[in-house]
Every structure is written in structure tokens, then in C-alpha cells.
Amino acid sequence: MKKSMKVGIAGLGNVGTGLIARLQDQGKLRLDGELVVSGVSARNRSRARPVDISDYAWYDDPVALAKSDDTEIFVELIGGSDGPAKLAVEAALDLGKPVVTANKAMIAEYGEELAQRAEAKKTPLLFEAAVAGGIPIVRAIRESFAGTELKSIRGILNGTCNFLLSEMAETGRDYDDVLADAQRLGYAEADPFLDVSGTDAAHKIAILSSLGFGVPMDFSQVSIHGVDSISLRDLQLAGKLDHKIKLIAEAVQTEFGVICRVEPVLLPKASPLAMIDGPLNAIMIESVHAGNYTLTGPGAGSDATASAVLGDLSALLSDQNTPVFGVCVGLLSQTFCPKDKISQSESKYLIRAELRDKAGALASLTEKLAGSDVSVDALLQDSAGDSEFAPIAIMTHNCSLAAAEEAVSRVNSLDAVHEPARLIRIESS
């Protein structure tokens, strides 16, 4: 007999209604059983929705839906790291019910605590949809690469930021202008803070760090810089140096622990991640012995995210019960690199300044740098155009962040420098 499971869905936004549309036509899917929507919950019952929900029991309270005897699997699509989403997930786990969630903030901030609840009841907590939309990166790292020692996980994990940077670079329009456009097109939220500040990408890379390196979740250790600091001029100078600027989220195994950070970096134009433009996401997995892997696809959107939720539901039909982070929480034995140690790791940097367009200015700048611990790989002075300030880009050889920051303060001490000089890390691939 075909297995059948009753699913309660809390949250009926784009992803929730997208999920219901697929479940209403599930004959086309390759599920080893049947998923029956038993109940739904959202803030507003009467809101117009693209799917008919009149056949499903309505719950005003997601916790009541989670606890209902008619709910065998609880799907949480409410969002928000705590509040009703977390209360409802806790209620379901405490009753030993499998949970599927798309909630990256909740997993990044409370993942360890929730995993312990799931372990206590030996029930699954799945969150493929929390990272990179439909790209199956959570299962790949948790299960497929469980027997593969990793060096790094690096990716473009926020489509909004990637769209903003791609669009600015291509059209030469500035940040505020492109952001307003993205909001009109639905690529950016009315309040874009979570995306542009790098927080959303940081939630995702924190989750992947835990899965890929066995680090207990600790979101406070993630170093986060957003795209809101990137100007059109930064992008243009990077372009002249044959690089692109991308918001890169990365988790890298180092001698000090796992560096987990999100920041805009320069990438050579021909590198795989530099070629990911617009709303796509991409993740590169670098292993110690088994080579490098790249996964790309739509990182957001109702159907892509619903696809990830459906993959998790399918695993529950097959009674899968893998530990939440691949191994039991007690075995998560690696550590994050403390934020203050991150500055000791070496990188190449771009120092960008605006230099008064007058004789001797460049000479005084190079002289200042000569006294620092930073050696210059390339220097580009661009035309000042109509302005009295010429953009200057200095690409350094490998140095510590501390040395690069010291060089920046030397540059800033020059009278000829207009606006404080800025620092952007360069990755070589």
C-alpha cells in the first residue's frame, strides 16, 4: 500500500502557496507515497491567494497547527528567527513530529538548540530550503560529502546583492538607483536591510559551516560586511583591473578554526563565481582529496524554494532520519575562527583612493606605501575626468588584514587624498 502522510503548512506567502500548488498536482512528482495537506495557518485567512485552500483546516495559531493530531509533518514557512515560527517548530519537535523549514535565520541562530530537541525525540528537522533556494546544497554537504574532508565552501548566496552588483556594473547606475529598481521588480524587499547588509548570506554560510565542518552553530562568530558600502566607482575600477566585485560568503578551514565570513570581494572576471550574474546563486565546494565541485541555480523564488521543501518532504516519506547537522550535536567538535584571528590570515587587497589631480600626489602616495608592510602588485591611476580627483587603485601582494589597514591609514594621512581610502579583499579564484 502506498504510504500517505498528513502535512500541516504554516505560512502561506509565495513559498507556501507555491508548495500547495505542487502538492495539488503531485501525480507529476516522483514521490514514494502521498502527501496530504491536512491544515494550514497564516496571519490573514481571507487574503486572496493563487491557490484554493478551502479544503484545508484553518488554524489562526501555527502552534495549534503543529500540535494538531491531524499534523504528522509540520512545514514552517513563516520566517523570523524567533516568535511564532520557533514556537511552532519547538511544539512539533517536542511531540516527535518531523519538521521541514525554509527559515535560515532560525536555523542559523537557534539551530543547535533545535537540533537537540529533534535528537531528544529522534525526529528529523530538515531545512534544504533555508540555503540557496532549490540548489540541493544542504543535502549535498550533509550527506553526499559526509565522507569527504572539505577545505572551503564559498558562494554567492544572496541573489538580491548579486543582482544589485551585476546591474550597477553593467549599467553604470549607482547603488540607490539600482536598489529602487530592484524593489520595483520584486528582486529586493521594501526593507532591504537583511539582504544588503550581508545578514541573509551570513545566515546561510553559518548553516553550511556547521554542516561542512562540524562546527556547533554560533552566529555571533560570523564576520559580516554587506554591499551597501560598494560604490559604482569601486565596481568600475575593479572592471578596469579585469575583476568583478561579488558578495562572497565563505567558510574556510584554517589553523585557527573555521573562518566564516561574508563580504564584498574582488574576483578575476574569468573565475567561476565571477560569471554568476543576476539572481542566480552558486556554491563551490573545495575538498582536500576529492577535487572541487560547483552547484548553481536559482537561489530564491517561490517555485525553487518549494522544490527544496518538496525534496525534504520526499525524504520523510522514505523515513529518512539523518542527524540534523549530519552528526549528533555532541559530535560537532570543530570551532569557528575567532573574529580577531581572521585579520591574521593573508590575502591580497585592493586599496582604492581618490587622489587630488596634481603633480607629485602619486609620488607621495607610493612613498607612503613604501614604508608599510604591504608590497604593491599593481597600481592603476584612472582619469580624473571632469573632477579634480583621480581614482587610484592599488592591488597588494599577500598581506595580513592588519598590514593592509595600516597601509590604508598611511594613505589617508596624505593631504592629496580626498575621502577616506577603502579596502576590499581580492580572491584569486
Place this chain on the structure above:
Amino acid sequence: MKKSMKVGIAGLGNVGTGLIARLQDQGKLRLDGELVVSGVSARNRSRARPVDISDYAWYDDPVALAKSDDTEIFVELIGGSDGPAKLAVEAALDLGKPVVTANKAMIAEYGEELAQRAEAKKTPLLFEAAVAGGIPIVRAIRESFAGTELKSIRGILNGTCNFLLSEMAETGRDYDDVLADAQRLGYAEADPFLDVSGTDAAHKIAILSSLGFGVPMDFSQVSIHGVDSISLRDLQLAGKLDHKIKLIAEAVQTEFGVICRVEPVLLPKASPLAMIDGPLNAIMIESVHAGNYTLTGPGAGSDATASAVLGDLSALLSDQNTPVFGVCVGLLSQTFCPKDKISQSESKYLIRAELRDKAGALASLTEKLAGSDVSVDALLQDSAGDSEFAPIAIMTHNCSLAAAEEAVSRVNSLDAVHEPARLIRIESS
């Protein structure tokens, strides 16, 4: 208490010894338990190997290893679609023991029968390593995309062929020369037939068809053409038309069923698969609602393949028991497109001929084509160089294979045509 499982490994070639090396250092892996090698089997006990196997019980007969009370999980790395590999896998499954295999030929040719044996004993049969080395494509399609309706799966699944084509195009050396080189470098087997004939890629795409579209395995329905028919001149002409020739394996849902085929095709140089050069593999998954996904990585090699085997072993430590092809064999309800229907699907084609370099030859060729059902999108006549024959490339608009073949026979009927004209399909992305 940490879970522990005893693993018997049959086949100690590159993959088997690579797997043992990782298992001997498994503290570095993220396994939720312990994998203990209990016994090994290979043809030659005394052969020098890069790992020490003296601690493991030796079995001359892989069937005896599979049956041994000390074997809880049987890993088959012997190869060959039948013979000892299949006998040993059957013995393990019949005793209800989980099996992990890298054997694409066996799964493609006997997958349905083996899945039925596994189902009868409710035991897992896993084969991530059978397709695309370390790329987690089997689990992605079987599990992550189980709730996602697919349109097509297309990929570069044979690194040897991809290396040969990349190398010919880049160096201008001909097929035999580059093949001899690849054999010296270890990129091609002494007997390259399975690779260059397209059979190896066909085994892999047959497996992915079954997983992605719910088609019962039937290897006889796969249409197979290899790279051995591709000449340097084909590659050069394709290059002048801004295309590359790649051996593409694809499974496409059509009204006639699932087309499953392997053949060299022209791809625009900027398309994602055209950019995969050398020994890499890549797979693109096109879905109906949830967008398109690409996975790339090393498609062969001992460590990449061992990584896939380890991912499967990790799933067994978590007691995963997903149906072999995602759903029970009885629910595999789709059908392959019969080979004779494939010719009715429309494509663009390249017709390549060598035309005597004399007045009127080109006019007579275009006249011949004008009477066919094929309309010409672009025509390139290249220089005859020192020869008396000029290469001609005709790119058609969409037409059926039958119409394209009829056009080729018209071209061949011309006196001015040297060597029979040839036909290569063009894909637009």
C-alpha cells in the same frame, strides 16, 4: 554509543584503495558512526597496493565476502555488468545486506532486477559513484528533486571523450594522435571502446533517466553515438561557427516518452556545457517550474569516486533506506521514447561536406538543398587551402532528423562532393 558497521570491499583498484585510504583516516570525516573494514577481495592478493590491507580478512571469492557474517555492508568495486560483480551483489542483497556500488554498467543493464531484489529484502542499494564521480547527482535527482517535475537532464558525463574533444580543438591534432596521448597520460584506457563509443556515458544517462523521470531501466532504448566519428575538421568548422562539439548525454521528456541519447553535438561557445573542458563532468537539470540547476566537478578519479562511495556509506550509518530509483520499481510508470520516434523530434543540424573547389559547385549544392524540407540558417565555405576540396558547413533551421538525413543524401548525390557529407545535431544552449 557510537554506531559501528562492518564493511566488506570487493575490488581493490584505484577506487577501492582510495576508499580504504580515507577509511583508515576517518577521524577527519563527518560520519555519524564508525565504518570498520572487515574484509576485502580482489583478483590478486599479492599485488603491490598504495594502502596496507594486511589487517583485513582476505577473500578470493567476492561472493564469499558478500555472504560472510563479518560483512554488514557490501561495497562492490569490481566492475563489469555481470560476472562476479553481479553475483556478489545479488548474494548480499538476498541476505538483506545493504550494497554500495560504483558499477554503472551493472545498474544500467540490470538495475530493475537488482532493485526488485533489494525491495524484496527491504535493503538499500546505493550507486552514487556510478554516475559522474564525486558529483552528488544521483542523490540530487533521486531525493532533492523527487518533488520537482523535470524537463530534461543533459550533461557531459565522460571525461575521456571531453578531454579528447577539448584537446583536438585546442591543439589542432587529430583523433588518433590525441587518443594515444590520453592513453599515455592515463586519461583513456588501453581499450578505449567503452568511453569513445559513448557506451559509458549511455550507462550513466540511462541511470539518471530512470531516477529523474521514473522510467523502468531499459538500456536497449538508449540511442548511442560516440566521439570516434568526429574529425579535426568537424571541430575546426564548429569553431569557425562559434560552436564547440561536445559529447552530450541527455534525457528529455517528450510527448513520445523520454528520449535518452548520447551523441556529439554542436553547442554555442558561450553555453554552460561548452565551457566544461578537459576531464570535468557537468550536469544541467531543467525543471518545469523550479528553474535550472548545474552541477560540475571531477567525473572520475579514485578520490572523487571514493568520495561518492563514502557518501553512500554515511547514508547507511544513518539507516537511510530510500527506494533504489526513488520510488518502488512498480511505480516506475514512464516510458522511454522508442528509438524510431527520436527522429521525429526537431532540431537544428550541421551538414558538413567537402566540396570540389570549382566554379558552380556551391550553386549546385544550394540548389539541391532548395528542393529539400530543410531551410538553411547559415552557410560557411572555408578555404580549400592546399587541397582541391573546400570544407562547407550548412547550419539548418529546425527540422526533423529524417528531413536532415534526406538533405544529406541530396548533397551526397552531387559529383562535386568528396567523401559522404556528415550530420551533427546542434543544441541551442
